[in-house]
Amino acid sequence: MDSPIERKQIRWTPRPRTRPGLHVKTEKLPFQRPVIPHAQFPATAIMAAERIDVRAIGEFEIIAKSPFTVKLGQGGIAAVFRYGAVVLFNASMDEKARLLETIAQHSSGAGDTGAGETATIQVSPDEEEGPTGPCIKIKNADRLRLQLIAEVMAKAAMLSFQERRAARDFDLAEPLARDLAEDGRFSAKPAELLKAVGNMLLAENRLNGRAGVLDRPDLLWDNPGLSGLYARLEGDYELHDRAATLDRKLTTLSHTSETLVETMRYHSSHRLEVAILLLIFTELCLGLYGHFGH
Template sequence: MSEPMQPLTVRAWFIGSRIDLRELSRGSTVALGPLTMLIGQHGYSMIFRFGVVVMFGLSEAEEKEIINGLKDSVHNRYDQPECESAEITIDASASERLDTDGRIKLRDASVGRLQVVAHVLAKSCVLSYYENSVGQVFDRIERLAERLCRGESPHGDKKEILGEIGNALLIQARTVGRVEITEKPEIVWDDMELDRLYERIATEYELRDRDVALARKLDLISRTAETYIDLVNHRQGLRVEWYIVVLIVLEIVLSLWQILLH
């Protein structure tokens, strides 16, 4: 493959919760882990099972065509997919890193190096999507916590609050189980050079720190919602107990009334 023009544009699209790779045509496949296909002479598309497509050196029209071609293989397709982009410059004498301008510097545009970039950008894109989602949930949970701090009685739709807990657990399952944010990809296991490149770029994109911050927010959301549910249940339990007390008192009054009448 001839050297691509510089800078090389790369965009990651988080288009759904999962992509079924078994249904895809692999006629132009050049590598696996992720599934990497050559597009034209210089472009690549790299497809991840956890719902991300990373494309190098393609126009917006070409990217749209590829994404549309995946629609039958995408599970839970998002109406507004998350997108993260970067530019890559190739310099054989440069230190491989993310520079101050936000460009990724590589020594060459080999498939292995581009796959490393794809892994980092794909994980960052997923984190961005869930960071935005959790931010919206966090605002609602924060209002619940403020209500409790003011000593106000808990109220609200239990089903909605349980839904927040379910969403938090679902995000944890997807980020930990499918995306494996903190895990290194297989392509770097036996290649020290790619391993160092991955570590450097992953650190500069703050993947681990962002994953920890997201996990803490999810944990706080779950604990706050669970506490709120417990208080709602306790309040409902007290109400039931008062109903029982009232019924007992009524029964006693009726019994006494019958005795007095006789």
């Protein structure tokens, strides 16, 4: 047996423990055949609807299901998301029109053409992957990289969609709050008030459970080498900051709707009390008239 002195002289250098995937670089990924052979091509994300039934889209060749990705006729591809976003790569105007026409048959709710994102994809095998100004550089235009870019651009388009709606709801709430501040009553009709309150109550539900903005894409679990590219894209599009800001706006709208509901309830109960008092007074006057009139 070793003596205590010999045991003290033992030098043990533990192997560094690293979580798998956090330090794997993108260039370590196995090479995959590019789905788009061009060195540069456009990428566009749009909000085509509020909800899309992707399982009903069967007119195009499906190349992946998570996210749902189809091949277009003239060398382009498109990723379709159930929360209404569509991301097109190297798509012509005819291909885009045909895809949107098909989606319109299997979607619900109105989209917003003003809420979208555009970028130029550049294939640069010798440069670092990630956004550079209006361009996104990748080492290879394979399916996995384009799907990851589609995930980020779709979430950014969805956030733009919700931000525009939140701004519209704030525009509806401002005159109502001004009415209360000036004379303590609403100038709008009850139906308009209820519609405004309904829009505010739905505002918070639009974000929750739809896109999972802060959720990690499923394809990263099987392809951890793309984590670096996703982190750079996520930071460039400011998904976390925009989601937090939007959440605060939606919380404010929710509190405003609750205040409006309570105010409407107070006015309704006040009018009911006045009506009851008038009925009691009328009944009392009729009773006194009947008693002293004869």
